[in-house]
Amino acid sequence: MTSAQPGTGPGFMAPTELARQIRRIILQQSRRAHVGHIGSALSVADLLAALYGGALRLSTPDHPDRDRFVLSKGHAALALYAALHLRGWLTVAELNTYCGDGTLLGVHPERALPGIDFATGSLGQGLSIAAGAALAARLSGSSRRAFALISDAECNEGAIWEAAMFAAHHQLSNLVVIVDQNGQQALGHTSEVLDLSPLENRWRAFGWDTRVVDGHDVGALVETMRAIDTRSGPPRILIARTVFGAGVSYMRGQVKWHYLPMSEEEYQRAMIEVTGSPPQ
């Protein structure tokens, strides 16, 4: 916490409040930059609050023995930027460059931005990288872990299953994967586009310690993630049941919020729902 600014670190903020602040920033920045991917970012807000508000062992974003985190569903990067800001690692001024010219804060995360371990954006690549990070820790005798947040539709990619086989075969117990299972993808519902069910059985069959969790119960998520024994056993996966657009009633489960930006009126309504009052 050495680099956190007073009053902004998670030590000063309960994970549930962290989640609410992440949502506030998602809305503010999406509106300011007039860009989409809002529903995807809202979907993972509670998962990132649990990770950055308690689960990840991160003293500074560049500590060699920090836990590694891969946001494999890179299109939700705005939620990650918000979490990094609330940890004190990104200033408001930096946050306000989101999607602007010359920014390091694009729609998908870039390695050049402090706090981002790996650039992502092409779906299906992050799990292999996280498995490599976990293997590196084991080979070095380090207790650091690797966490990856993937989307359910990302499991359409064959490379996810290449990595799944490798991690289970090598019993990468220091690898923790969270699936943001919101049941939606760019053009429709996963059940209609390419059915993944029963997702938990598929991961179990690949040899993973698989648990289904509520992806919006921040307190329980922190407890579950912290309770994982990453010293032995198979790799872990939390299938997090989430709602696309969670936190904003008119976005819930609406495929169109994968891409659409908000109008001013929609922004006002969303901010009232998330923060309890209209934007200032």
Added chain:
Amino acid sequence: MRATFIRTLGDLAERDERILFLTGDLGFSVVEPLAARIGRRFINVGVAEQNMVGLATGLAEAGFIPFVYSIATFASLRPYEFIRNGPLLHNLPVRIIGVGGGFEYGTAGSTHHALEDLGVMRLQPGLRVIAPADFQQTATALNATWDLPGPTYFRIGKDEQTVVPGLDGRFELGRIQRVHPGHEVLLIAVGSIAAEVVAAAAEVTAHGIACGALIVDCLNPAPIDDLVAELAGCRLAVTVEAHYVTGGLGSLVSEIVAEHGIGCRVLRRGISRVPDGVSGSERYLLDRHGLSRAAIVQATLGSRELIIG
């Protein structure tokens, strides 16, 4: 070359714990000695080249130097986007070893013929692209580059006996190696075909034309200064590669000639036809595609009017 590469890598790996070796379940009768030497730093990841490169990305970020190994087509083309978004985008010291350039996997057929690996790799500015000409140069090139920052693609052959005359294993990153004197015509080669090209240069010389031979063993960083200096003094440059004529050595030389306004003609020898399923030995296939020594000599002599006029 591959056995030499593996042996040299074993020597390096015994001295430096950062070196890891990942294979996509290939290298039978070649990689086993390395496994015996480096133990758990040798990992057979299975038949999964995309995952192999992704793993290497995560490993390299943590300070390791992973070498990933497969047949050239599977090492380069299958995981291409993983290479682009991983080692390249993060500037990590991942080494991609593609075995068997051109038709070296002869009768294995079209799926195993690497005819575009140099081209697709060369167009990534952040990727070193090294294609040694013989087994001696393979060892020198590996020793010279193994611990450099950023990623490298090695295209290495399978021949452990043929030596390129006049090369003596020399390698300098970003330079060319001149292996036969003569400035009127230049034969320029990349990879395992080099020995035949040097022999062709000698035959052309015997016909009364001063025909030199150059080895380009590194397409990235391109040996631009050396090539400009050599090309400026010649009338005709013939590039020879076991690779499609587009994208590889012939393209590189043409770009340099055009960009520097050099007044020499470029004749590109390479593969220009779509694979039609006909297979055979490497020698047969090189011959079929006009890349035998005799065909190179004939094409060069047949282009005499280009240098007379």
